[in-house]
Amino acid sequence: MIYREAGQFKSSYGADQAIFPILQDRIAVAIMLAIAVVVIPLVAGPYWLETILVPFLVFSMAAIGLNLLTGYCGQLSLGTGGFMACGAFFAYKLSTAFPELHIVLVFLLSGLGTAFVGILFGIPSLRIKGFYLAVATLAAQFFLVWMFNKFPWWNNYSPSGVISAPPRAVFGDFYLTGTQATPEIKYLFLLAFVSVMALLAKNLTRSRIGRSWMAIRDMDIAAEIIGIRPLFAKLSAFAISSFYIGISGALWAFVYTGSVEALAFDINRSFQVLFMIIVGGLGSILGSFLGAAFIVLMPIFLSNAPAALGLHISVELVSHMEFMIFGALIIFFLIVEPSGLARLWQIGKEKLRLWPFPY
Amino acid sequence: MRFKTLGLAALGATLLASAVATPPVGAAEEQFVPLLVYRTGPYAPNGIPLADGFDDYMQLVNLRDGGVNGVKLAWEECETQYNNDRGVECYERLKGMGSTGASLVNPYSTGITYALIERATADKVPVLSMGYGRADASDGRVFPYVFTMPITYWAGADVMMQYAKKETGGSLKGKKIALVYHDSAYGKEPIATLERLAKEEGFEFSKFPVAHPGLEQKATWLQIGRQLRPDWVFMWGWGVMNSTAIKEAAAVGFPMEKFVGIWWSASEADVVPAGDSAKGYKSLNITGVGTSAPIFRDIQKMHADGKGLADKANIGTVLYNRALVNSFYFTEALRTAQAKFGKKAMTGEQIQWGFENLDVSQAKIDAAGMTGLLSPVKLSCMDHEGGGSAVVQQWNGSEWNAITDFIAPRRDALRQQYEASAAQYAAEKGITLRDCK
């Protein structure tokens, strides 16, 4: 009823190509952002902010990065953890070597560094494809984690190899890391940062470069024939994807956990992010957020549910059940909607347009 | 299609419901302890007896003594799967429960300890990392809320070396010692100390990292057993790495009597899978072994009454005993705090005072029926390690036996190491040292 686009005319190509061409969508997004900025920090307690929303936003960033590479450019990567480690350790080295450098700049620079590493490990993709490429990226995963773990230069010769974020402020007295940082500041900073980066990513995928990625994904030989350079398209996908993933790694170490060792970015982290984009939807920025929300929330939900329902089940059983339900849910979702949560969302919107009429 | 929609709707509804529901809150006058456990996941064989020990001890205190000075203990288990982010989530979820909030957190994971140090300090919740975590947290001026008693990894390396020296006839000059370690923050802890000792004692030190999770050690042990042939092998292992190391050591014929593990390579779960190969293997332990201490009579009685919470098979195992001692430290700190602040539930801040003024004397140990399970410790504002010591135990194929008395590490040099490392941390974090009068 209310979700009607009748009467909304577009008089330019620009208006037709907008990210949210429908007025109601724009209003909905504005309301959501307003809720996220104003209401959530007031309502949600530190538990929600610290352990659910902050990792959700950090993971969304990583998922966007991987989605650019795997969802848009079709290059399966299992090196996400390694690239996150790059971001985290680059950021640590930068911020300890140049204490006066602004923290946002540190994040962006560490992303740039990771992009360079991404290009390096993306070179094999010019020759290797599919699951074979996935294993090539696994080489990156294992090598990078090993390197950060092995050479004490990366952690400023700390005896245990753990890096911990030095206290840094976004501006003035608003500390983002260290003991003075409050959950609200962390959350708001991440919200702003990730929103901007997501908007950038969305626009990137709608640009010439994004279209060339999708052409490569759909059929690389055909894309080559119509004049897309696979070298440039693939390597740029690796670079930009790694840029996002690197920043998310830096955010993980600095904003979320505060201290981290290289092993925290092991192969499981890579799989986790891959699950996010598959569950959320390959080739969708919205899907990256939905998938991150699903993967972050689901285990917490499953482990809290019995207690919330008043059942007293031993933690062992809860944890085993969590595994089983999680696995079953993945299969269930894939059977119901293999294209992920983003596709479900789209179907819902289509339905809403017509509602309450069947046609 | 109908079924699909229904299923999805139901899923959405339950998700929402759980978001609205809030966790239950403990009763008024209870001392709440969050228990971060790992009864599942790769380290479950170690996590289960640990968690059982905590459950049993607190149950025993509540049933036998009616709590500590009338304040009952309340606890809630949270499964971390030995996973750092799950550990943080558990901590954040449980820290506000109970009338006074969380009064102590025992992470039982070096990674989770690192992740919690800042958070817990900000929340004023003491962290007791008993034989794990940051060794330099023994400097109470930099880490007011972190306690490392009774002994740290660095001190453990010193004890190991002392033992090896004594067994080798009083000198290690020209001998070869190899360290096999889990290639992570945990495993790297003893390296600096052993390198210093190598210089002081004149032995040749070589290190062999083992990649996580440690199923692959063939190359390591070929190097040790066929090339280097060291006089002693020390091990900082964890989980499946331990039993694999013992098997591979046996496979290259390395004598088990010369193979000493740290206290995390010292449980039944580490040696039993290796079968007969493990016979003669030695390890350090921070608690006594067996069920000879008087407290076990009470525990057995509790179990006979059907009120025990642990799996009976775990009673008296190495890690069960460690959890008993850990809980005992906590109740003693609680008692100390109550003596100053009154006999009610304590806040984290008050417990922290209790820990800093904790004096577990031999008399107190005997009175609690824990004779032989632990060595006395005495903490202060400066020293959060408290001067504890460790024993060497040996596996005879079916059980562990202590083969030495408690050996005290030589702490003078260690203390300098702690302070230097803590100072570096403080500088990086911009922490000003607390004045300990």
Add this chain to the structure above:
Amino acid sequence: MPIRTISIWMTGVPLAIAAIGFFFSFLASLSPSFYFTWPYFLEVLSAGLLQGVMYSLVALGFVLIFKASSVFNFAQGSMVLFAALTMVGLIEMGLHWTLAFVVTAAVMVLLAIVIERVVLRPMVNQPHIIMFMATIGIFYFLDGFGQTIWGSNVKVLDIGIPKDPIFVLTGLVEGGMLVNSFDLVAAIVGAVLVAVLAVFFQYTRIGRALRAVADDHQAAQSVGIPLKTIWVVVWSVAGIVALVAGIMWGGKAGVQFTLALIALKALPVLILGGFTSIPGAIVGGLIIGAGEQVAEVFLGSLVGGAIQDWFAYMLALVVLLFRPQGLFGEKIIERV
């Protein structure tokens, strides 16, 4: 395999080993801290080869399923764990190990039937990545399910395989050459398993049908080969291979959660050998096993050790750069 390929391998492999050996002995002559002797080198090499067979055992399960259904079965590792847990559980209940083996094999067949009915059948014709994701679902489910039934504690699986070190060639070299007897038994079991599988695929009716399916799904179906039965058979065989791998790895490290992670060790093997080739899994396993042990022992100490994890992948990567389909994989032909 054509005679030519075999003869190339027969001459190439010893040459390559000798070349690596001479390279290391050259390095040793340059620097006294680089330890190298020929018997030691051969000892490491043989240990690595035996270890490689253990990898092959896991990799075989992947290959079987990938061949018949083009599904990369992520759950193979948890199938290994599940099979081993079930077997130990049954032995603890008092069954003799041979009987427990038979019962567990039956359980694995049952599991294959369930997976085919519940997971694979509704997903026919989905893209590979989605099928891959579904096997990740199976992975989680099996992990939780196995632990719910059998508990998370470490269990000992001992079916009487000897573990003492054996020294061979004591007359030829001083001190002899060390061979791990457990690995030797595992290698023999692996070899027997491969032989049985080869015969099964080459000479039985089902085996021929399987090869037909692997060649072309549609063509196979149109000549009347029941695809669903074939899938059940393949998953069952993969389950039994997982059981054998579980016994071998469980005997080495105890049966516990970590066993599910050995699937990661099989990945570089698969890549090197090619996803679709059974001999590829064997040769790949041998190369990876030997390569990473030799690298760890002789090169690892130069850069700080623990390099074997990434070295295996790097080795696979280097091979892929020259042969993008792996050593024995089917040649990829692309058309627009």
